[in-house]
Amino acid sequence: MIILHHGWRSSASRRVRLCLEEKGLGYEGHVVDMARLEHHSPEYLKINPLGVIPTLIHDGKPLHESGTICEYLDETYPDPPLRPDAPYERAVMRNWIRHIDGLIGNLIIFNWRHHLAKTASQWSDQELAEVLKNIPSKERQEAWLRAARKPYSEEERGAARDKLVTSLLDRMEAALKPSGWMVGNAYSIADIAAVPFVKRIDEEIAPDEVGPRKHPRVAEWWAKIQARPAYSRAKFDPFVTTL
């Protein structure tokens, strides 16, 4: 029995949904509404003391961190494999996941202003202080504070956009050269880790960068990813309905 507590627009949740769909695993989904701070509710903190999404519950045991969850699913349900066989390639895969995880702050700058900022900007100072008090990570505290009171400037968004292009797309372009996949000769959790990022870059952040002129191999990879049945089933709906 697999239960997934997730958000439709959360990048980490999207990774895990994609992994579950690639594996063909059924699961019971529970949507956690971040705008209503459900991920900080006492019930949720019982299964995930960090107050982040997603949480996977398998056989009654909870797990957090999307990269860890995906690798757990691959070890528990090895077929079809989503990790290379060779230890060195596995290591490169793990470092890719870590590297992309480290870029999440740049994505949040674009993501949170859509739905979370609307709610957060209406909190009183006292409500905001209460929210911030309950957030363990400094980076996330800052993100909520900015969503609530001080939207990121065009300059800051530009810097985040540049970082996503140079540290993700440029590196992917180089990595995809040998086989068309990020590591080894096949689709892996490294590709899954990149998908929610490339989706948002293509959709809103820098669409022309995910094209044949700027990053032709990424463009080809992105077309292949979207053509996979698991991608449709994982429901990467448009981030903002008015886009």
Place this chain on the structure above:
Amino acid sequence: MIILHHGWRSSASRRVRLCLEEKGLGYEGHVVDMARLEHHSPEYLKINPLGVIPTLIHDGKPLHESGTICEYLDETYPDPPLRPDAPYERAVMRNWIRHIDGLIGNLIIFNWRHHLAKTASQWSDQELAEVLKNIPSKERQEAWLRAARKPYSEEERGAARDKLVTSLLDRMEAALKPSGWMVGNAYSIADIAAVPFVKRIDEEIAPDEVGPRKHPRVAEWWAKIQARPAYSRAKFDPFVTTL
């Protein structure tokens, strides 16, 4: 053929040395002197574009990130095993490593002031600017800037100390309860990840916290760790000779 580019006092290097010694693997060590910025030299950046230590080179292929390196060594040389067999416990082990990695900023506050600050404080503004320009990570830029120009205050050190106690020692105390090891029933890479942190806490940061009164299970674990032959061979010399 295993080559390790490392620093004696670097926490990540200490983890990898400990892992190699637990495995009984011989290696050729190359010391990288961070105070002389050898990790930013063109030769070093060729094997590690991030300019961090350590780098493991195995069969000519370079790897960075201590957690990734340790798991790679365990996959390549499975005996003696340093990971639990059960996928869930492996996942918990990986999340421990990630969690401890996220605390490194709190350790740097105590570590860098000893040897790196002495050198960095003598740089001219131009030399400092040149150094900062070549550091990819914002967190590390800040750490060098503080080492060079603005030592951390007693208040900042206090906050870092508290964080290490609550987010590492308190959590370890709970995790060690079932078996005396951090995950499952045996010594694993999760324990290795914690060792360089507990060493520094015990040595200088908060020695009374690593004792029978405050964290009895951590104290017992720490005694067991230090009694292992691999610990001596990995050379955790005193951090500062005058301590």
